[in-house]
Amino acid sequence: MSVIRSVVTGVGSYLPEQVVTNADLAKIVDTSDEWIVERTGIRQRHKAREDEPTSDLAVAAARRALADAGRSPEDVDLIVVATTTPDMTFPATASIVQRKLGVPVCPAFDVQAVCSGFVYALSVADGFVARGISKCALVIGAEEMTRLMDWSDRSTCVLFGDGAGAVLLEPRQGEGTKADQGLLGFALRCDGNKTDLLYVDGGPATTGSVGHLRMAGNQVFRHAVVNIAEAITAACAASGIEIADVDWFVPHQANQRIIRGVGERLGLDENKVVSTVAEHANTSAASIPLALDAAIQDGRIKRGDMVLIEAMGGGLTWGACAFRL
Known part of the structure; x- marks a missing residue:
């Protein structure tokens, strides 16, 4: 097709x-x-x-x-x-x-x-x-x-x-198969009942100020590992691929413990995981493309590779995507 x-x-x-x-x-x-x-x-x-x-x-x-x-x-x-x-x-x-x-x-x-x-x-x-x-x-x-x-x-x-x-x-x-180059499948999620776990305490319609970031770190960590793994599984299914098909995992760079926890839960080879959190810290929406570019520039990720990305943030929102570069 x-x-x-x-x-x-x-x-x-x-x-x-x-x-x-x-x-x-x-x-x-x-x-x-x-x-x-x-x-x-x-x-x-x-x-x-x-x-x-x-x-x-x-x-x-x-x-x-x-x-x-x-x-x-x-x-x-x-x-x-x-x-x-x-x-x-x-x-x-x-x-x-x-x-x-x-x-x-x-x-x-x-x-x-x-x-x-x-x-x-x-x-x-x-x-x-x-x-x-x-x-x-x-x-x-x-x-x-x-x-x-x-x-x-x-x-x-x-x-x-x-x-x-x-x-x-x-x-x-x-051709509509996993061999295609390009974006293959997504899984997007949000649970608005958990807004109090990660938020900024300000805004134009509430305080009239920018506010500061507030986070219940331990609870966010627990939700992250379980929910991200589920979204990744769903994105792989939507893409017609298995975890074994993934050449490189480029996660949201929030915390090395979360990255490791998700990888272990999915059975991903740690040598296939791109981590830049040590150098960049958590750059929110910028973290995945920053890490992707770093791994392309140093020669790890190449054209034709199957790449899996994921992220979780305030909302709580989370999601994953699989694509062939």
């Missing part, structure tokens, strides 16, 4: 120049490198400058993805930005990215599913490409999570960092 697949033709990422180590954080909050590494696997994170908004990170990543695909901004006909830290309440950060890149008039909007945002955004863009509406879709995950930190709360401020990653999706003819 002939089908249109959304193929990842370009990947790019960007990290702000400033690096904040665990030792740096130990100077401002009661923590230590040993404490952070033991509980999370994180050793450092990147922090955007005060004059460097989320859209700047998104644009830098997008330019690299476009160059990787051999495309120009004039080719883009859809922009979807996954972010929970927009430049402004409105317009959408995607609109600002469109202007800064010089992309012609086209649909441009944000998707807000916190750490799951990139998976959600991919599924939205896939709908445009698969229906023939878009021929060159730019999907970006960009976050400045350090803007949401309460720097006196050692349980959260050590976990997050800033960054952006982007992919370009273009249509290709497929």
Whole structure:
């Protein structure tokens, strides 16, 4: 059966120049490198400058993805930005990215599913490409999570960092089998009854302020391992693949213990798991494309490989996707 697949033709990422180590954080909050590494696997994170908004990170990543695909901004006909830290309440950060890149008039909007945002955004863009509406879709995950930190709360401020990653999706003819190149299947989930486990205590319609991130870490951890594993199984079924078919697992980079727990639950070979959490910390919607680009750049992930991605974030939202690069 002939089908249109959304193929990842370009990947790019960007990290702000400033690096904040665990030792740096130990100077401002009661923590230590040993404490952070033991509980999370994180050793450092990147922090955007005060004059460097989320859209700047998104644009830098997008330019690299476009160059990787051999495309120009004039080719883009859809922009979807996954972010929970927009430049402004409105317009959408995607609109600002469109202007800064010089992309012609086209649909441009944000998707807000916190750490799951990139998976959600991919599924939205896939709908445009698969229906023939878009021929060159730019999907970006960009976050400045350090803007949401309460720097006196050692349980959260050590976990997050800033960054952006982007992919370009273009249509290709497929045969409707797991051998096809492109996005193969998704599983998206949300349980709004658990909003109190991970949230920001502010917003335009409640406090009129940005607020700070709050998290019940132990409960989020328990939900993450079980729920992510279920979504991965469902995404594999929707893609017509088995876990054994997966060449590379690129999870949301939240916590090394969660990454390890999910991998063990699914029986994944740890040598197939891409982890950048030590260097990037949790960059929310940016974490998957950042890790994907890192593994492509160092030669681990190659064209034709079967890649499995997953994420879980506030909402609680979670989801997974399988694709052949």
